[in-house]
Amino acid sequence: MSKPKVVILGAGYGGLVTTIRLQKQIRSGELDVILVNKHDYHYITTHLHMPAAGTDHHDNARVEISELIDERKVRFVKSTVKQILPQEKKVVLSDEILSYDYLVVGLGSETETFGIPGMKEYAMSIKSINSVRFIRQHIEYMFAKYKMQPHRKDYLTFVVGGAGFTGTEFVGELADRIPVLSRTYDVDPAMVKIFNVEASPSALPPGLPSDLVEYGMDVMRRKGVQYKLAAPIKECTSEGVILGNGEFIRSATVIWSGGIRGNSLLEQAGFDVQRGRVKVDTYLRSFQYPEVFITGDCSIVMDRDGSPYPANAQIAVQQGYNAARNLISAVRNKPLKPFVYDYKGTVASLGRGEAVGLLKVKKVKGKFAALLKKVIDARYLFLIGGIPLVWKKMIFKQKATTRNHHVSG
Amino acid sequence: MSKPKVVILGAGYGGLVTTIRLQKQIRSGELDVILVNKHDYHYITTHLHMPAAGTDHHDNARVEISELIDERKVRFVKSTVKQILPQEKKVVLSDEILSYDYLVVGLGSETETFGIPGMKEYAMSIKSINSVRFIRQHIEYMFAKYKMQPHRKDYLTFVVGGAGFTGTEFVGELADRIPVLSRTYDVDPAMVKIFNVEASPSALPPGLPSDLVEYGMDVMRRKGVQYKLAAPIKECTSEGVILGNGEFIRSATVIWSGGIRGNSLLEQAGFDVQRGRVKVDTYLRSFQYPEVFITGDCSIVMDRDGSPYPANAQIAVQQGYNAARNLISAVRNKPLKPFVYDYKGTVASLGRGEAVGLLKVKKVKGKFAALLKKVIDARYLFLIGGIPLVWKKMIFKQKATTRNHHVSG
Numbered sequence: 118m119s120k121p122k123v124v125i126l127g128a129g130y131g132g133l134v135t136t137i138r139l140q141k142q143i144r145s146g147e148l149d150v151i152l153v154n155k156h157d158y159h160y161i162t163t164h165l166h167m168p169a170a171g172t173d174h175h176d177n178a179r180v181e182i183s184e185l186i187d188e189r190k191v192r193f194v195k196s197t198v199k200q201i202l203p204q205e206k207k208v209v210l211s212d213e214i215l216s217y218d219y220l221v222v223g224l225g226s227e228t229e230t231f232g233i234p235g236m237k238e239y240a241m242s243i244k245s246i247n248s249v250r251f252i253r254q255h256i257e258y259m260f261a262k263y264k265m266q267p268h269r270k271d272y273l274t275f276v277v278g279g280a281g282f283t284g285t286e287f288v289g290e291l292a293d294r295i296p297v298l299s300r301t302y303d304v305d306p307a308m309v310k311i312f313n314v315e316a317s318p319s320a321l322p323p324g325l326p327s328d329l330v331e332y333g334m335d336v337m338r339r340k341g342v343q344y345k346l347a348a349p350i351k352e353c354t355s356e357g358v359i360l361g362n363g364e365f366i367r368s369a370t371v372i373w374s375g376g377i378r379g380n381s382l383l384e385q386a387g388f389d390v391q392r393g394r395v396k397v398d399t400y401l402r403s404f405q406y407p408e409v410f411i412t413g414d415c416s417i418v419m420d421r422d423g424s425p426y427p428a429n430a431q432i433a434v435q436q437g438y439n440a441a442r443n444l445i446s447a448v449r450n451k452p453l454k455p456f457v458y459d460y461k462g463t464v465a466s467l468g469r470g471e472a473v474g475l476l477k478v479k480k481v482k483g484k485f486a487a488l489l490k491k492v493i494d495a496r497y498l499f500l501i502g503g504i505p506l507v508w509k510k511m512i513f514k515q516k517a518t519t520r521n522h523h524v525s526g
Numbered sequence: 527m528s529k530p531k532v533v534i535l536g537a538g539y540g541g542l543v544t545t546i547r548l549q550k551q552i553r554s555g556e557l558d559v560i561l562v563n564k565h566d567y568h569y570i571t572t573h574l575h576m577p578a579a580g581t582d583h584h585d586n587a588r589v590e591i592s593e594l595i596d597e598r599k600v601r602f603v604k605s606t607v608k609q610i611l612p613q614e615k616k617v618v619l620s621d622e623i624l625s626y627d628y629l630v631v632g633l634g635s636e637t638e639t640f641g642i643p644g645m646k647e648y649a650m651s652i653k654s655i656n657s658v659r660f661i662r663q664h665i666e667y668m669f670a671k672y673k674m675q676p677h678r679k680d681y682l683t684f685v686v687g688g689a690g691f692t693g694t695e696f697v698g699e700l701a702d703r704i705p706v707l708s709r710t711y712d713v714d715p716a717m718v719k720i721f722n723v724e725a726s727p728s729a730l731p732p733g734l735p736s737d738l739v740e741y742g743m744d745v746m747r748r749k750g751v752q753y754k755l756a757a758p759i760k761e762c763t764s765e766g767v768i769l770g771n772g773e774f775i776r777s778a779t780v781i782w783s784g785g786i787r788g789n790s791l792l793e794q795a796g797f798d799v800q801r802g803r804v805k806v807d808t809y810l811r812s813f814q815y816p817e818v819f820i821t822g823d824c825s826i827v828m829d830r831d832g833s834p835y836p837a838n839a840q841i842a843v844q845q846g847y848n849a850a851r852n853l854i855s856a857v858r859n860k861p862l863k864p865f866v867y868d869y870k871g872t873v874a875s876l877g878r879g880e881a882v883g884l885l886k887v888k889k890v891k892g893k894f895a896a897l898l899k900k901v902i903d904a905r906y907l908f909l910i911g912g913i914p915l916v917w918k919k920m921i922f923k924q925k926a927t928t929r930n931h932h933v934s935g
Contacts, residue, residue: 247673250711254663254670261663264656302659 120149121448124208124217126198128154128182129162130430131412132223134437135444137501140190142445150190151215153208155197157182159501160246163430164494166283166466169249169372170290171256171298177510179246185502198224201386203406219408219444222383222395223437226414226428229376229392235353236278240373243283252372256291259369260302273309274368276358278350279375280315282322282429282465285333287374288313289468292340311342312366314358316349316375322465323427325475332482333465333473340468350375377428379415391417394428399455400443401436410444412436418458432458434497464490529558530857533617533626535607537563537591538571539839540821541632543846544853546910549599551854559599560624562617564606566591568910569655572839573903575692575875578658578781579699580665580707586919588655594910607633610795612815628817628853631792631804632846635823635837638785638801644762645687649782652692661781665700668778669711682718683777685767687759688784689724691731691838691874694742696783697722698877701749720751721775723767725758725784731874732836734884741891742874742882749877759784786837788824800826803837808864809852810845819853821845827867841867843906873899 123139125132136152143150158179167173182193200209207216228244230236241252256275263272277288292311299306313320321333334344349361357367379393388395388403395403396417403409413433417425426432439456446453464474464486472486481489498507532548534541545561552559567588576582591602609618616625637653639645650661665684672681686697701720708715722729730742743753758770766776788802797804797812804812805826812818822842826834835841844867852862873883873895881895890898907916 247670251670251674254667258663258667261656261660265660 120146121218122149122151122216123219123221123444124215125150125152125221125223126201126208127223127225127413128152128156128159129223129225129413130433131416131437131440132221133159133182133185133501134434135221135223135410135412135440136186136191138438138441139444140187142441143190145190148445148448149192151192151194151217152182152186153194153196153198153210153215154182155195156246157193157195158246159185161494161497162244163497165243165245165249166286166290168246169243169252169287170294171253172290172294172469175246175250175253178249180498180502180506180510184506198382201382203386203388203403203409206408217408219410219447220406221410221412221440221444222380222415223412223433224380224382224415226377227380227393228373229378230373231376233350233353235355236350236371236373239353239355240278240371242373243287255370256294257298260298260304262369263304264302269369270308271357271367271369273304274312274357274366274370275310276312276314276366276368276371278314278353278358278371278373280313280317280320280344280346281374282463284313284315284372284374285321285337286466287372288337288342289340289466289471292337292342293468295341306341309341312345312368313337313342314345314348314350314360314366316347316361318347320344320346321473322463324463325465325473326480329473329475329480329482333467336467336471377414383411383415396425400453401440401456402443410440412440418456420458426458426460429463430497431461431463434500435459464493466490529555530627531558531560531625532628532630532853533624534559534561534630534632535610535617536632536634536822537561537565537568538632538634538822539842540825540846540849541630542568542591542594542910543843544630544632544819544821544849545595545600547847547850548853549596551850552599554599557854557857558601560601560603560626561591561595562603562605562607562619562624563591564604565655566602566604567655568594570903570906571653572906574652574654574658575695575699577655578652578661578696579703580662581699581703581878584655584659584662587658589907589911589915589919593915607791610791612795612797612812612818615817626817628819628856629815630819630821630849630853631789631824632821632842633789633791633824635786636789636802637782638787639782640785642759642762644764645759645780645782648762648764649687649780651782652696664779665703666707669707669713671778672713673711678778679717680766680776680778682713683721683766683775683779684719685721685723685775685777685780687723687762687767687780687782689722689726689729689753689755690783691872693722693724693781693783694730694746695875696781697746697751698749698875698880701746701751702877704750715750718750721754721777722746722751723754723757723759723769723775725756725770727756729753729755730882731872733872734874734882735889738882738884738889738891742876745876745880786823792820792824803834805834809862810849810865811852819849821849827865829867835867835869838872839906840870840872843909844868873902875899 160179164178168175196210228242259272277284295309321330350358352359359365384390394417395411397411401410414428443453462476466472470487472490474481474486495507567590569588573587577584577587605619637651668681686693704718730739759767761768768774793799803826804820806820810819823837848865855862871885875881879896881899883890883895904916
């Protein structure tokens with residue numbers, strides 16, 4: 118009798134945690150587990166705002182998958198998923214076809230530009246190690262270019278579209294980075310403009326009480342961030358952005374953090390999607406194909422009031438735990454366990470030493486919130502890689518951020 | 527009676543050394559000395575190939591002028607020269623007009639593109655702190671862009687036009703830099719191509735004996751440099767270069783080191799020029815205006831056979847000594863001393879730990895030549911700034927080059 122075969126697509130939060138929990142809990146020979154990912158590393162999406170701004174090394178936002186998985190229990194395939202064929206229980210990779218008994222789809226998100234003209238072509242977004250290395254270099258390149266063409270003030274103007282979680286955390290780091298870049302390139306910091314542009318009337322992650330929003334915006338403004346609220350971007354061009362009221366911000370750098378949608382492979386595979394995401398049943402399974410579990414940004418989980426929970430790392434990690442458990446139960450013919458999201462709160466960084474957040478009912482801000490943010494980061498590293506990983510990343514980061522001079526490579 | 531007024535334009539090798547020698551030798555109240563420079567730092571042109579490739583920090587290639595001059599004896603004006611009016615004995619700066627009794631023009635060179643179409647628009651050149659920061663960032667940006675668009679192999683192809691002194695030294699550093707950048711950006715180093723393209727049939731600085739040329743080219747080839755010799759560039763486009771034989775090298779990075787000409791202000795001022803440079807008399811003065819001394823790349827000094835000496839740092843420094851001495855003699859009504867170039871030889875770096883050179887009659891190569899190159903660099907630092915400057919730059923450099931990770935700023 119052949120062993121049941123679980124294929125996990127994507128080593129993001131959902132897919133990786135599912136894999137790690139499975140390898141911890143399955144008995145030898147009970148299950149074939151295959152993890153497919155297009156890179157040989159997992160990246161810590163919640164940390165990407167720092168390497169994107171250049172305030173931390175991108176290696177601090179990724180972990181080699183080989184460090185996390187037990188190769189006796191999990192086969193890792195580095196490949197790109199081309200197609201999901203749920204009716205045939207197969208997935209097509211760029212160089213092989215895998216069949217499965219159970220599938221976990223944790224393929225993450227794509228950028229949602231809401232049809233804003235030019236956004237796809239001209240804006241960058243914070244979504245992978247590759248994209249944040251690109252953003253970091255783009256920003257520094259603008260300083261170098263400005264010194265060659267000092268009439269091009271648009272090289273020193275940075276527009277961040279979206280003042281939600283990612284936009285806010287990135288803007289906080291970018292503002293911290295400007296003095297360093299200004300020094301390196303002999304640029305007057307007053308020449309540099311950062312605009313955080315947001316369609317809704319409020320900045321910072323939704324759900325924060327107004328006093329925290331004000332606190333956070335004050336912190337940001339003191340660092341030189343200019344907010345444009347209730348200011349939807351109407352168009353992005355090669356020369357900047359046009360706002361709803363017709364205002365034009367000339368800028369050679371537009372970073373878009375205004376929205377995400379699920380991986381388009383799901384829609385292509387015939388799953389019922391809402392903005393690319395699949396509404397899952399109480400056990401995180403597709404309603405159409407009960408052997409397909411969907412986690413993270415590809416999935417929609419409803420709260421008690423019937424509204425979808427926002428996509429974030431916290432829910433994806435918890436889904437990973439539940440998916441692994443339910444996979445094992447399914448294989449062992451035991452009853453599945455419903456997924457219940459235990460929302461612990463949110464803490465958004467505002468750059469070095471500052472953060473705001475809401476922990477179930479407790480508000481946090483300032484240095485304490487910033488410390489808490491570090492604890493949350495460390496907790497995740499511990500969860501996936503134990504003490505050694507916490508040690509490695511925290512120590513390395515310490516080193517990297519205390520250096521002040523440009524050293525490339 | 528008012529003091530004679532000496533205005534020195536440009537704090538390159540010629541102008542700076544003239545200034546330093548003057549301030550050392552003039553008696554208090556004997557002479558008004560004004561040094562004009564567009565930056566508040568002097569840069570060490572012979573070191574620029576390293577920050578251009580990113581193998582050293584650009585701060586190691588510059589020194590604050592305030593560290594070098596004695597403000598009781600020299601007035602430093604940070605400004606850009608707009609016009610020289612030799613008949614009126616005036617120079618027009620961007621924000622003031624200076625009159626002079628004696629003028630020293632050490633305004634350096636501009637890039638000579640020999641009318642090659644597109645070269646001015648699309649190629650970069652190694653000529654200032656601003657330009658080398660730009661080149662360094664451009665190169666790294668190409669790696670980041672390649673990871674976003676892996677079909678764009680031209681992002682990983684680097685063309686250096688000109689295999690003379692500057693081209694060779696830069697290519698050596700660039701080849702050293704590739705493994706580091708490849709690691710940082712997860713790029714297979716074998717994907718990266720470096721072409722050194724040269725119109726003449728031989729690479730490396732002219733005048734080296736053929737066995738040293740061969741040695742040097744071997745060193746370079748082992749690092750992955752591909753030579754295209756007897757291959758004039760016919761055109762440079764936004765997509766690469768077209769060679770004389772019609773071959774097209776697709777590349778997003780073209781660095782031009784194929785030639786220089788004198789600063790165009792001289793021609794605009796009515797000086798007789800050859801490729802922007804002024805043939806000077808035996809005391810380094812203009813034949814038209816004997817109160818105007820011209821040094822460095824702006825000047826042409828003939829050798830005994832009536833051929834011009836090549837423009838380089840060595841001759842500019844020696845001219846600075848001579849100009850200062852003759853200025854003082856002129857003021858004191860003493861006879862001037864003819865300039866005699868004491869050519870000590872040339873050592874060209876081939877990257878880390880390798881160099882080739884010819885010292886009057888002695889050939890040098892390998893590690894010894896590389897060490898000698900360092901001694902030559904240190905000697906210059908000592909000359910302009912004494913032991914403290916040697917110490918500062920050498921120590922700082924040591925630190926910078928032993929770091930391996932990208933840390934920005």
